[in-house]
Amino acid sequence: MMPGDIIGHEFVGEIVETGREVKTLKKGDRVVVSSMISCGQCRYCKHQEWSLCDNSNPKGALQEPLFGFSTSGIYGYSHLFGGYAGAQAEYVRIPYADYGAIKIPEGLTDEQALPISDAFPTGLMGADLCNIKRGDIVAVWGCGPVGQFTIRSAYMLGAERVIAIDRVPERLKMAREQSGADTINYEEVGAGEALKEMTGGRGPDACIDAVGLEAHGMGFMGAYDEVKQAVKLSIDRPYVIRQMILACRKGGTLSIMGVYAGFLDKMPMGAAFSKGLTLKMGQMFGQKYIPMLLDRAVKGEIDPSYVFTHQMPLDQAKQAYETFKHKKDNCIKVVLKP
Amino acid sequence: MKAVCWRGAKDVRVENVPDPKILNPRDAIVKITSTAICGSDLHLYDGFIPSMMSGDIMGHEFMGEIVELGTGVKNLSIGDRVIVPFTISCGSCYSCKTAQWSLCDNSNPNAFMAEALYGYSAAGLFGYSHIFGGYAGGQAEYARVPFADVGLYKVPEGLTDDQVLFLSDIFPTGYMAAENCNIKPGDTVAIWGCGPVGQFAIRSAFLLGAERVIAIDRFPDRLKMAKEQAGATEVINYEEVDAGEALKEMTGGRGPDSCIDAVGMEAHGTGPDYLYDKAKQAVRLETDRPTALRQVIVACGKGGTVSIPGVYGGILDKIPFGAAFNKGLTMKMGQTHVHKYLDPLMKHIQNGDIDPSFVITHRISIDDAPQAYETFKHKKDNCIKVVIKL
Amino acid sequence: METEAGKINQSQAETDETISDKERWASIVGGSAMVLMGLQQRSLRGILTAIAGGGLAYHGATADKSLQDKVVDATGINKAIRVEKTVTIDKSAEELYNYWHNFENLPNFMKHVKSVQVLDMRRSHWVANAPLGQTIEWDADIINDQPNQLIAWASEEGAQVDNSGFVRFSPAPSDRGTEVKVVMEYNVPGGMVTAAIAKLFGEEPEQQIGDELRRFKQLMETGEIATTEGQSRGQ
Numbered sequence: 001m002m003p004g005d006i007i008g009h010e011f012v013g014e015i016v017e018t019g020r021e022v023k024t025l026k027k028g029d030r031v032v033v034s035s036m037i038s039c040g041q042c043r044y045c046k047h048q049e050w051s052l053c054d055n056s057n058p059k060g061a062l063q064e065p066l067f068g069f070s071t072s073g074i075y076g077y078s079h080l081f082g083g084y085a086g087a088q089a090e091y092v093r094i095p096y097a098d099y100g101a102i103k104i105p106e107g108l109t110d111e112q113a114l115p116i117s118d119a120f121p122t123g124l125m126g127a128d129l130c131n132i133k134r135g136d137i138v139a140v141w142g143c144g145p146v147g148q149f150t151i152r153s154a155y156m157l158g159a160e161r162v163i164a165i166d167r168v169p170e171r172l173k174m175a176r177e178q179s180g181a182d183t184i185n186y187e188e189v190g191a192g193e194a195l196k197e198m199t200g201g202r203g204p205d206a207c208i209d210a211v212g213l214e215a216h217g218m219g220f221m222g223a224y225d226e227v228k229q230a231v232k233l234s235i236d237r238p239y240v241i242r243q244m245i246l247a248c249r250k251g252g253t254l255s256i257m258g259v260y261a262g263f264l265d266k267m268p269m270g271a272a273f274s275k276g277l278t279l280k281m282g283q284m285f286g287q288k289y290i291p292m293l294l295d296r297a298v299k300g301e302i303d304p305s306y307v308f309t310h311q312m313p314l315d316q317a318k319q320a321y322e323t324f325k326h327k328k329d330n331c332i333k334v335v336l337k338p
Numbered sequence: 339m340k341a342v343c344w345r346g347a348k349d350v351r352v353e354n355v356p357d358p359k360i361l362n363p364r365d366a367i368v369k370i371t372s373t374a375i376c377g378s379d380l381h382l383y384d385g386f387i388p389s390m391m392s393g394d395i396m397g398h399e400f401m402g403e404i405v406e407l408g409t410g411v412k413n414l415s416i417g418d419r420v421i422v423p424f425t426i427s428c429g430s431c432y433s434c435k436t437a438q439w440s441l442c443d444n445s446n447p448n449a450f451m452a453e454a455l456y457g458y459s460a461a462g463l464f465g466y467s468h469i470f471g472g473y474a475g476g477q478a479e480y481a482r483v484p485f486a487d488v489g490l491y492k493v494p495e496g497l498t499d500d501q502v503l504f505l506s507d508i509f510p511t512g513y514m515a516a517e518n519c520n521i522k523p524g525d526t527v528a529i530w531g532c533g534p535v536g537q538f539a540i541r542s543a544f545l546l547g548a549e550r551v552i553a554i555d556r557f558p559d560r561l562k563m564a565k566e567q568a569g570a571t572e573v574i575n576y577e578e579v580d581a582g583e584a585l586k587e588m589t590g591g592r593g594p595d596s597c598i599d600a601v602g603m604e605a606h607g608t609g610p611d612y613l614y615d616k617a618k619q620a621v622r623l624e625t626d627r628p629t630a631l632r633q634v635i636v637a638c639g640k641g642g643t644v645s646i647p648g649v650y651g652g653i654l655d656k657i658p659f660g661a662a663f664n665k666g667l668t669m670k671m672g673q674t675h676v677h678k679y680l681d682p683l684m685k686h687i688q689n690g691d692i693d694p695s696f697v698i699t700h701r702i703s704i705d706d707a708p709q710a711y712e713t714f715k716h717k718k719d720n721c722i723k724v725v726i727k728l
Numbered sequence: 729m730e731t732e733a734g735k736i737n738q739s740q741a742e743t744d745e746t747i748s749d750k751e752r753w754a755s756i757v758g759g760s761a762m763v764l765m766g767l768q769q770r771s772l773r774g775i776l777t778a779i780a781g782g783g784l785a786y787h788g789a790t791a792d793k794s795l796q797d798k799v800v801d802a803t804g805i806n807k808a809i810r811v812e813k814t815v816t817i818d819k820s821a822e823e824l825y826n827y828w829h830n831f832e833n834l835p836n837f838m839k840h841v842k843s844v845q846v847l848d849m850r851r852s853h854w855v856a857n858a859p860l861g862q863t864i865e866w867d868a869d870i871i872n873d874q875p876n877q878l879i880a881w882a883s884e885e886g887a888q889v890d891n892s893g894f895v896r897f898s899p900a901p902s903d904r905g906t907e908v909k910v911v912m913e914y915n916v917p918g919g920m921v922t923a924a925i926a927k928l929f930g931e932e933p934e935q936q937i938g939d940e941l942r943r944f945k946q947l948m949e950t951g952e953i954a955t956t957e958g959q960s961r962g963q
């Protein structure tokens with residue numbers, strides 16, 4: 001990140017201007033925009049692997065030493081991901097708008113459509129990667145907005161039961177009341193042990209990480225610099241991955257939606273190996289999941305607005321960040337209104 | 339009987355031990371005719387798998403003739419010539435019934451140890467430390483085989499030991515490693531490690547439809563076998579070129595569609611991370627040395643699959659997880675579900691699609707086993723696979 | 729599950745005390761959360777005996793409050809050894825219940841139990857191995873018995889080792905078999921050597937119960953218990 005970069009990657013709005021090649025959108029259309037910027041034409045986009053786009057990251061070369069290959073751009077998410085201006089602003093430019101901006105059907109409010117730009121498709125992909133089968137029990141670490149939608153999605157995809165893990169009481173409460181999850185407060189009991197007992201000693205069939213590395217001062221550029229200095233320090237705090245590897249049942253799946261950027265230390269690979277786990281992960285394929293979520297929302301099957309606990313004017317964004325970061329005032333998700 | 343006993347790190351001895359007895363109704367006793375030394379045995383030999391005890395009998399790749407049967411075994415007879423899968427599986431638990439044989443719920447008498455370490459316990463294994471059951475292994479004249487009724491696999495007429503022995507482990511291991519890559523037409527598969535497991539992974543990738551297989555190692559004889567016998571399209575000597583860069587160039591900048599780590603916890607390396615791992619492993623701060631795995635993750639193409647047959651036992655450091663995450667990789671791993679592959683792979687052998695004996699470079703008597711461990715470990719004398727003949 | 733809880737409702741007097749116990753009971757029988765978490769500071773024995781009903785009246789039932797208080801006073805509930813362990817077995821609840829219900833089968837997979845003698849429909853006599861070749865004996869009562877679902881027991885008053893618990897059989901989702909949950913509590917009587925109890929039930933009671941359940945699973949699924957005892961090895 002650089003001082004002055006505009007942040008924000010979850011947004012809805014109205015088209016005010018289009019480039020001359022944009023075919024599917026016109027001025028005045030209300031749209032929800034995927035946080036992933038994808039060209040729609042490369043091999044990955046054509047395979048619906050939108051966040052792996054070959055063409056949308058103008059600074060892809062920065063990623064290559066770290067990841068081997070470059071992935072898609074993301075709005076307002078550091079120069080490693082393209083250095084695109086973000087959307088916590090009054091206006092934003094949408095590249096490849098035909099693919100990135102999806103029209104909001106009649107009858108949905110901004111609050112209903114907004115989570116469908118990022119948090120909900122992330123949750124849905126997290127659950128989708130688990131290949132849920134009849135009778136499966138899914139454990140979800142993290143009950144932030146992504147976690148909430150992960151829980152909901154796991155049920156949508158047929159999970160027998162979802163067990164949600166966090167330590168913030170109102171987030172656990174939302175998981176129980178809005179989505180019918182069983183919950184574990186990991187400050188009260190060992191999550192691994194509780195999961196074992198709650199699953200008949202088998203362990204959850206799939207474990208989903210909706211926590212990630214927790215924005216902790218160290219950004220993506222930190223990781224990049226580090227790699228240039230050769231392997232020295234680990235930056236991520238992979239508590240959740242460690243716990244998931246140990247807690248998951250044999251032959252189960254880990255789905256990792258929480259973001260990781262650098263290197264993991266103390267990874268219990270022996271456990272993952274002995275139990276024959278499958279690990280799946282990645283930035284979400286927004287354009288793949290957004291249309292189906294809008295469809296469900298229009299039909300009234302889901303109302304994603306329930307995660308919003310706070311609405312603030314854009315001017316108060318600084319305060320909003322503080323409230324969200326420290327989960328003050330029972331904050332789960334904030335919508336900013338320009 | 340004679341058996342190869344573990345006496346400490348880098349110390350195995352051929353000793354006289356009591357003959358095995360039937361302990362449970364579903365047991366059988368097998369008189370061993372051929373038994374191999376595996377790359378996995380080297381992890382024990384080097385002392386990197388905890389919970390070995392002095393006197394433990396080594397070995398998990400063996401076959402022979404049934405000489406005694408427990409009262410509960412109805413589908414086999416004395417005199418049957420059989421292959422013994424290295425994973426011990428009951429056949430009646432949920433894992434076994436869903437063909438996840440190496441995850442059997444019931445075959446590890448020391449399951450509590452594995453649970454403490456791994457959360458849940460997988461199957462018992464022959465001759466592979468007490469965490470995995472403490473079962474006496476098959477580098478011996480005789481072995482006791484539990485759950486013989488589901489474990490032992492009868493050898494059809496007309497096939498030699500050398501042709502079928504590796505169905506006990508490394509052929510299915512290479513095959514499962516390739517299968518885990520979910521190979522699609524046109525795919526390029528890169529394989530780290532040209533030991534026996536790597537050789538079978540190469541062959542299997544082709545059997546499963548790979549367009550191209552690129553094999554990576556540093557020993558010329560192993561690379562030669564990979565190319566000439568296993569049929570790798572290209573090979574890379576990672577001491578001569580950077581494997582990651584070479585792969586990128588060779589795949590039109592896309593990277594391999596899937597990558598197989600057939601190296602495991604004792605990888606060799608060339609960079610500073612290798613020295614770091616070696617130092618840490620020496621003082622047990624880090625249990626494994628994942629040089630190859632790190633390369634695999636960074637080299638794999640976006641949306642690709644990393645398949646890990648190479649054994650890891652403990653805790654790894656400096657795993658480039660950001661790369662795995664941002665490229666949306668799928669990682670698959672585990673001990674082989676041997677039982678699942680016996681029928682289909684036997685068919686391949688009978689059809690002449692493959693003669694697994696091509697990996698054998700050394701045939702020895704059991705008395706020479708300790709020497710052979712050294713030869714195999716240091717890849718002396720162009721050693722790739724050692725078979726002990728009894 | 730609801731119907732079972734309903735049955736219990738009918739057989740109980742409707743006092744506030746028993747209502748909360750009954751709720752706990754319902755959650756024990758039907759719940760998916762950890763039983764011991766739900767109990768918190770309450771004694772398991774108190775709850776089990778309080779709700780014992782349906783023709784299986786237990787003499788402790790009426791006196792549970794004082795008994796529980798006594799235990800708490802004498803030992804502090806923290807001294808109780810409490811264990812909760814669950815295993816999933818690929819057999820029907822009926823088959824598992826029937827095997828377990830014949831207590832004389834239990835020593836087949838419980839290493840520390842030397843023998844169990846069934847005295848009548850309700851009572852049984854237990855002999856367990858103790859350190860130094862000693863044995864400990866006690867009588868136990870079945871205090872709740874719901875065919876194919878649950879067996880709860882408690883040692884009779886005055887037993888050398890005060891213990892109570894239950895084993896619950898409930899269907900696992902889909903095709904995964906039956907979940908068998910054991911919850912046990914041992915109260916260490918005043919003056920009794922704690923270490924001896926610890927030895928008796930293992931330094932790690934969790935592990936011991938876990939091992940016993942695993943052996944039960946092995947026996948039921950495979951017909952034998954996996955072992956290496958007596959195999960060949962270097963001297």
Ligand SMILES: NC(=O)c1ccc[n+]([C@@H]2O[C@H](COP(=O)([O-])OP(=O)(O)OC[C@H]3O[C@@H](n4cnc5c(N)ncnc54)[C@H](O)[C@@H]3O)[C@@H](O)[C@H]2O)c1
Pocket residue numbers: 118119122141142143144145146147165166167168171186210211212213214239240256257258259282283284285332
């Ligand atoms: N993969 C993608 O495409 C994608 C898209 C959006 C967000 N994300 C990522 O998803 C993650 C979650 O996002 P969010 O908006 O819900 O964030 P959030 O910070 O609101 O939620 C994280 C939650 O995890 C909980 N938590 C922290 N440590 C935990 C632990 N050890 N065990 C259990 N819970 C723990 C916190 O209490 C918090 O409630 C972040 O890493 C975010 O970057 C990924």
Ligand SMILES: NC(=O)c1ccc[n+]([C@@H]2O[C@H](COP(=O)([O-])OP(=O)(O)OC[C@H]3O[C@@H](n4cnc5c(N)ncnc54)[C@H](O)[C@@H]3O)[C@@H](O)[C@H]2O)c1
Pocket residue numbers: 376377378379380381507508511530531532533534535536554555556557560576600601602603604605606607629630646647648649672673674722
């Ligand atoms: N998953 C299973 O069920 C299973 C079964 C059998 C063996 N294994 C494991 O498979 C692995 C390989 O077994 P093997 O018998 O072929 O062993 P091996 O020791 O003969 O072969 C390993 C090869 O890897 C090469 N190598 C080392 N570092 C490398 C690097 N950085 N890059 C590329 N190549 C490198 C070595 O030169 C060697 O040729 C071992 O870890 C073994 O334990 C697993």
Ligand SMILES: [Zn+2]
Pocket residue numbers: 038039040041042043044045052053054055056
């Ligand atoms: Zn693209």
Ligand SMILES: [Zn+2]
Pocket residue numbers: 376377378379398399424507508
């Ligand atoms: Zn092997």
Ligand SMILES: [Zn+2]
Pocket residue numbers: 427428429430431432433434435441442443444445
């Ligand atoms: Zn089994």
